[in-house]
Amino acid sequence: MARRAHAFLPKRPRRREAVRWHTDESDKASIAGVVCKCVRNDKDGYVFQSIADPTVHFAFTTEEYDALLNRQDFDFEPAGLSLEKAEAKLKAGVSSINELAAREQLILTLRDIAIDKFHEMKKQGLTSSTRSEMEKAIPDIQSYVDKEARKLAKDGNYIGITIPGARQFERWILKRRKFGQLGLASRRHRCGNRTQRYNGEEYALVMKHVYRFLTPERPTHELLYGDLKAEIVDVNKERREKGLKLLRLPDEDYFRARIKELAPFDVEAGRHTVEEAQRSFHPSQGGIPGLFRPFQRIEVDHWEVHLHTLLKDAQLWNAISPELQAEADRTRCHLSVAICCVTKVIPGVVLSLGPDSTSILSMLRMCMADKTPLAQSIGCETPYEYRGNLFELAGDEGTAILNARTKGVCDFFGIEYQCPQIDTPQQRATIERLFQTIEIRSLLRFSGRAFGDPKVRGKYEAAARACVTVNELAALLLRFIVDEYHNTPHAGLDGETPRYCWKRLTKTVAPRSVPGKATLRIGFGQPYTVILQPAGIEIFGNWYTSRDVQRIYREFPQREYVVIVDGEDLGGVSLRVEAGMVDAKPGLLPVIGPDCMNGVSATVWDMALQSLRRETKHIEEITQPIRNRAIAFARMADEESRKRLGIRYRLKTPEELEALRKSIGPAVRFAADQNPQPAGPVDMFGDVLPVGTKASPRGRGALPPPAEAPLRPARKAGKVKPTRVKPPKAQPAPSLRPRKPPRAWKPKERK
Secondary structure (H helix, E strand, O other): OOOOHHHHOOOOOOOOOOOOOEOOOOOEEEEOOEEEEEEEEOOOOEEEEEOOOOOOEEEEOHHHHHHHOOOOOEEEEOOOOOHHHHHHHHHHOOOOHHHOOHHHHHHHHHHHHHHHHHHHHHHOOOOOOOHHHHHHHHHHHHHHHHHHHHHOOEOOEOOOOOOOOHHHHHHHHHHHHHHOHHHHHOOOOOOOOOOOOOOHHHHHHHHHHHHHHHOOOOOOHHHHHHHHHHHHHHHHHHHHHHOOOOOOOOOHHHHHHHHHOOOHHHHHHHHOOHHHHHHHOOOOOOOOOOOOOOOOOEEEEEEEOOEOEEOOOHHHHOOOOHHHHHOOOEEOOEEEEEEEOOOOOOOEEEEEOOOOHHHHHHHHHHHOOOOHHHHHHOOOOOOOOOOOEOOEEEOOOOOOOOOHHHHHHHHHOOOEEEOOOOOOHHHHHHHHHHHHHHHHHOOOOOOOEOOOOHHHHOOOOOOOOOOEEHHHHHHHHHHHHHHHHOOOOEHHHOOEOHHHHHHHHHHHOOOEOOOOHHHHHHHHOEEEEEEOEOOEEEEOOEEEOOHHHHHHHHHOOOOEEEEEEEOOEEEEEEEEEOOOOOOOOOEEEEEEOOHHHOOOOHHHHHHHHHHHHHHOOOOOEEOHHHHHHHHHHHHHHHHHHHHHHHHHOOOOOHHHHHHHHHHOOOOOEEOOOOOOOOOOOOOOOOOOOOOOOOOOOOOOOOOOOOOOOOOOOOOOOOOOOOOOOOOOOOOOOOOOOOOOOOOOOOOOOOO
16 A cells, blocks of 8 residues: 655654663663663563562663663663673673773784684685684785784884684684684683795795786786796706705695685786676675664765865954955865664764764764754754664775774674775665765755866866855754755655654664663773872862772772773763772772763863863862853853864864863862852841841841852851951031022013
């Protein structure tokens, strides 16, 4: 039965509705310090059961659980109770990769790269799962890992690993398949036989002629083997004269085997053309089959916006002369976008001046957060509520997307990362087609377009006709995505809008729940070294303490600790503790900070501290109203900045957070409120009109300060000095002037 036409019309924007999340019994939830698991999840809500006491249950509706995700005392760890994850933690001795030292993390990354290289060679037919073939592939893997290790070297410090034998390398593969990347943290391994059948010079000559097989001249096996024999004969003549050991001639079967190990795609592209190879090895033409759940597959990519923009403020642009306008800097921004292949919604978008790993982390963070306040700050009428934990992330092989940091975050949150084949945009058709939609429906009306092809652009002077600033472009793109794109019928959804498809599917097939704030802090946070003090932990100008922190300070002599801080939420930190301090195992202890810091980023807090310094000199002791008023001012300023910047907002790098941490002064302590709220009715004339025999404390009545008067800093406790009342000065008596006598009355003469 055909649908009616009104079903395809955009729905009126409504308030954000609570989303029903998908949970599993292996997921670990922490509710106010009680470790639980979800035993029931239906349309009515969620039921959690305590692990320590199975008779204790917690029931939450869909709305209550959605509000629970924003609390600091709640955490949700996907697959936190699974047997594989527990064994990985037990064998590695840590609960996450971020708890390892920097050297150990790099070694773990190199082992992971080695396993990925083996699977890649196995897909290409260069090796197999047998130990004999695996031994032959280890040198190639070792050379590839060495190249990657040089790329990951920092400040000239090169750290490499030695790939073990096939037996131990097979254990690595089994451990990562069963326990994930954390299973590779074991330091015990056996070294295998790393010797080649032929020495280095012989193998280099063999591979030299093997790679000649990939030339457009299409030489045969017999021709290449004959050239190899002739070159070895010439080399042996020189070595015989020098008294060196002669090189052996490899067998023709060995030479043919090396040629057969070449990747079929490389053979097709080298002996023919790259276009033919892409057409021959393209996997499918009908998209990714089997997708039914929101956020089951998220595709990400970068795109250089085909529009020249100005690096100037719009207000300043109108005030400068035409000569300066002609000399102003122009640039082309890069747009990083994430799109759901099931619902076609865009949960994350970042505009930057160049693609980097920080943009991808910002985009992943946006996919797990509610972006409605950001959309409302620029005037969007539709909620920007699409969020969840990703099942699968698909991106290209660029260093901005495929890097150790991104793979570590994906492995921590249980996200499977897939990298399609190079130069095959058909494997990521959803995100590639989206960029054309943005260019046609959003950028077509602006001047300064660069077009995608110089032939199409012709003699059009794109840079000279640029009129849009970077901030304006960010706001325009976000407004287009939230209000126009999400509410327009989509051809890939059979005429359904992306927003309506999201609302329909989340009621029947729920997406995976977003992690809690403590888990987000571990995944996206940065470690810092702090000194534990009697008052707790002082970092970024705030104090964090709890009963466990106070007990650790009393019972353990250690004072230097490592805390993980999320620069986007200073409401809590994670303290790294050793075995025996809190539990029998080492781990991270969540420590909650002041309530007013929940959801406050480091940038907003820095603006609040600057406002506090302007308002009061006593930064160490301030009252709660001043603190709240400064944070409200910073939030208002942050909203104004977001209106201008839009999707240019990104996470701060560790270097920026470290500089910001050093710039913040001493921590803020609470003092008594100077104008507390009265519990009952106030006697306005109690101080003005003394009653009884007791005199007024200051000799005269003191009126309460007006409401709009600025608050004064609290006085230090001590002896109160009596107020001296100056006696009134004697004023001289006024002098009396004699009055003039009145004039005699005369009648007016008429003419």
